[in-house]
Amino acid sequence: MQKTLAVNRLLGIESRFWGRAAAIACAILVNWAIRTxxxxxGADFVVIDHGGITYVTYTVLAVFTTAVSVLGWVILAVLERITRFAKTIWTTGACFLLALSGVPIVVFANANLFTKICLAIINIATAVVVVSAMRSTTLQRRVRTPSAA
Incomplete structure (x- = not known):
């Protein structure tokens, strides 16, 4: 049985594709709200690194959130096809990547304190929205047991 998001029920969306696409859109909107x-x-959203100055604009947030979310979606889709433990494997990997991706924000980014805090919150918020949506739209494969003949 397929689990659906409350948002899907509210909008009448029942397919996994539209549920996951809506989750990515929600993650972008959450990021924009946190940035605002x-x-x-007082965060200026300017990060100075070895490559120069990076301005974290709404467009940068949308493109990065979409790219990372779609990559996660593709990995989950592949896992769903090859293993019955797709949800567990994918969630473990996503949590590991969330922890790993927080290190450069806090340690290596040369930005003011409010910018670092906001970027960390954006990182966590994106993970919460995307991981919960992808997990709730993942079908559990049933184990086939040999029937007694």
Whole structure:
């Protein structure tokens, strides 16, 4: 039986494709809201690194969130085809990558404190929205047991 998101029920969307696409759109909107609140709190969203100055704009957030989410979606789709433990394997990998991706934000990014905090919150919020949506739209494969003949 397929689990669906409350958002899917509200919008009448029942397919996994539209549920996952809606989750990516929601993650982008959450990121934009956090960026706006961060800007109001004093974050300038300017990161200085070895490559120069990076301005974390709404477009950068949307493109990066979409790219990472679609990559996760593709990996989950492949896992769903080859193993019955797709949800567990994918969630474990996603949590590991979330922890690993937080290190450069906090340790290596040369930005003001509010910007670092907001980027960390954006990172966590994206993971929460995308991981919960992908998990809730994952079908569990049934184990086939040999029938007694």
């Amino acid at each position: 609140l961060g800007w109001l709190a």
